[in-house]
Amino acid sequence: MLSGPTRRRVWVSAPDVVEIVTEPVPVLAPGEALVQLSVSGICGSDKAGAHGEHFFFKPPYYPGHEVVGVVAALGDGVYGVTVGDRVTVEPTLICGHCKPCRNGAENLCENLQFFGCGYQEGGMADVFAVRADRLHKIPRAFSDHQAALIEPLATPVHAVRLVGDLDGKAVAIIGAGTIGLMTLVAARHGGARKVVSADPLPNKRQMALDLGADAVLDAASDDLAGAVRGELGESADVVFDCVSHQETLDSAIKMAIKGGTVAVVGGARRPVSIELPVLQEYQIRLQGCTTYRSEDFDDATRIIGSGAFDADRLVTSVFRLPKAADAFAAISSGREAKILVAADPQ
């Protein structure tokens, strides 16, 4: 029997086993805030994590890194947020003193822990504790659906920052899940002249068209690279691989030849090989992309606030917290874009 206030939280206890556990509400450490959940997204990384296939974290884990909520209590020494603020979490728990942190590259923190991905706390809970310095206040006018897309858009915003100026460039995007679709939004925002998206699923291709892709292609076609070049009318200046399987990286490199950039955004599930002579001879730039920095959160918030896209169309299903197992099952259906787990007031 638990005494004192309790909370329910989602726990991926073993591969493909999603449970709800009831535990005491955590006692806040100095610098922490207690946040009451509004919604938490599930993404491709959770899909891999829950299957036990993510490269960096495996079950058991407490999910929820795309979180929107309301600050319910503050630990000692918290500045910048107050009880009642609507917030989203920047889930990178950085150390602040290693070389990348000191150089403003905190997403590359050498001591990085990740809220909701292998850390002791995640956002899929009635309430959760999080370092208050990782909270971003959400503009008053934002709906929960818009706010839930700040974190997923921040990754592509960062990827676009890494590849350099897209103004006037020809861009290909492989994969039209949430990350691929948000990459489309970010690339357009970055000035891309022509954008072609590829996905094997017709519903995803339709979403890419709705978000302003110039053309969409069936990624299962025999010569995807040739088809992309046909649609672009030239090679791709930049290819964003938002899948990162062997076959997607192979076609991405063919699309970029010669002299283009391949941005690896998708999380590879297993090692992928590269023909190094091709990379060298055709002067292909292979750019790894990981998460975001604070300014990417800010830019993502501005892009969403500008009305660049309809968040409600990206959010295809919402499940209450006790139904989190159904939400995780739904991510593998192929029908869904962004799935949210929502608060379940008792």
Ligand SMILES: NC(=O)c1ccc[n+]([C@@H]2O[C@H](COP(=O)([O-])OP(=O)(O)OC[C@H]3O[C@@H](n4cnc5c(N)ncnc54)[C@H](O)[C@@H]3O)[C@@H](O)[C@H]2O)c1
């Ligand atoms: N770099 C980062 O920091 C970062 C951040 C978040 C997510 N990710 C990764 O990005 C990837 C995408 O995430 P998501 O949330 O969009 O996942 P998702 O599962 O919603 O979408 C994946 C999409 O890829 C499509 N696809 C599958 N095989 C394909 C192929 N051979 N060619 C083209 N498309 C194919 C699927 O139909 C689907 O639409 C995941 O691997 C995730 O782990 C990376």
Ligand SMILES: [Zn+2]
């Ligand atoms: Zn995510």
Ligand SMILES: [Zn+2]
């Ligand atoms: Zn650090």
